[in-house]
Amino acid sequence: MSRNGMDSEKVRAALRVYFIAGSQDCLQNPVDVLKQALAGGITMFQFREKGKAARTGEQKLELAKELQALCQSYGVPFIVNDDLELALALDADGVHVGQEDELASVVRERMGPDKILGVSAHTAQEARQAMADGADYIGVGPIFPTQSKADAKEVKGPEGIIEFRQSGIQLPIVGIGGITLDNAHLVMQAGADGVSVISAITHATSIEESAKRFSHITSGNGIL
Numbered sequence: 001m002s003r004n005g006m007d008s009e010k011v012r013a014a015l016r017v018y019f020i021a022g023s024q025d026c027l028q029n030p031v032d033v034l035k036q037a038l039a040g041g042i043t044m045f046q047f048r049e050k051g052k053a054a055r056t057g058e059q060k061l062e063l064a065k066e067l068q069a070l071c072q073s074y075g076v077p078f079i080v081n082d083d084l085e086l087a088l089a090l091d092a093d094g095v096h097v098g099q100e101d102e103l104a105s106v107v108r109e110r111m112g113p114d115k116i117l118g119v120s121a122h123t124a125q126e127a128r129q130a131m132a133d134g135a136d137y138i139g140v141g142p143i144f145p146t147q148s149k150a151d152a153k154e155v156k157g158p159e160g161i162i163e164f165r166q167s168g169i170q171l172p173i174v175g176i177g178g179i180t181l182d183n184a185h186l187v188m189q190a191g192a193d194g195v196s197v198i199s200a201i202t203h204a205t206s207i208e209e210s211a212k213r214f215s216h217i218t219s220g221n222g223i224l
């Protein structure tokens with residue numbers, strides 16, 4: 001057991017197919033989207049209700065509760081993006097913060113040792129700081145160009161993950177940004193423990209099939 005409660009091997013396993021979504025990403029009811037993604041085998045879910053079309057206040061809270069209950073029924077961790085107060089109110093499984101959000105050290109302090117803390121890191125220095133702050137994993141990206149985040153930083157390519165590993169970062173890493181069924185294997189080969197995906201699942205013709213294929217690719221079985 002690591003000092004942050006969740007065993008790092010369990011974190012690595014949970015990162016394999018890390019689905020992220022909010023209502024702004026979905027072409028159908030987000031509850032139905034998550035149901036299909038769970039049926040397809042996603043291993044972790046991040047509630048990221050963000051942007052102009054996002055729900056706020058009571059509507060955001062109600063949606064979060066519904067999505068959390070679904071995750072619980074599958075035994076899949078439910079992580080909240082950015083909103084520490086919401087995560088605390090729901091007793092969510094964890095929080096993901098970026099460099100412009102609440103300080104990771106504060107999030108760890110307020111959530112306690114047993115919750116999952118994810119931090120976005122763009123440099124090895126940020127990754128080391130995240131570890132010192134009690135992060136369980138780091139999100140590295142955008143690996144490829146993305147349409148899902150307007151203020152995304154410059155594209156890193158899978159090389160970005162290779163560089164992190166070469167500089168000695170051993171924390172669990174999930175790649176994010178523009179990851180599809182065609183390029184996910186490159187992210188895993190670069191040294192990531194998993195892939196974080198929004199549009200390749202939310203916009204898929206079959207959400208369940210897309211999640212299943214990501215699961216297959218990230219389990220080391222190659223491209224279907």
Ligand SMILES: Cc1ncc(COP(=O)(O)OP(=O)(O)O)c(N)n1
Binds near residue numbers: 048050082096149
């Ligand atoms: C798994 C994962 N990695 C990175 C991010 C991006 O976080 P951040 O940089 O704070 O940007 P927003 O998602 O808040 O717009 C993430 N959400 N998840």
Ligand SMILES: Cc1ncsc1CCOP(=O)(O)O
Binds near residue numbers: 141
């Ligand atoms: C939240 C986030 N952070 C970096 S890229 C990104 C969006 C990823 O979305 P997509 O999988 O649709 O490219």
Ligand SMILES: [Mg+2]
Binds near residue numbers: 082097098101
């Ligand atoms: Mg953020």
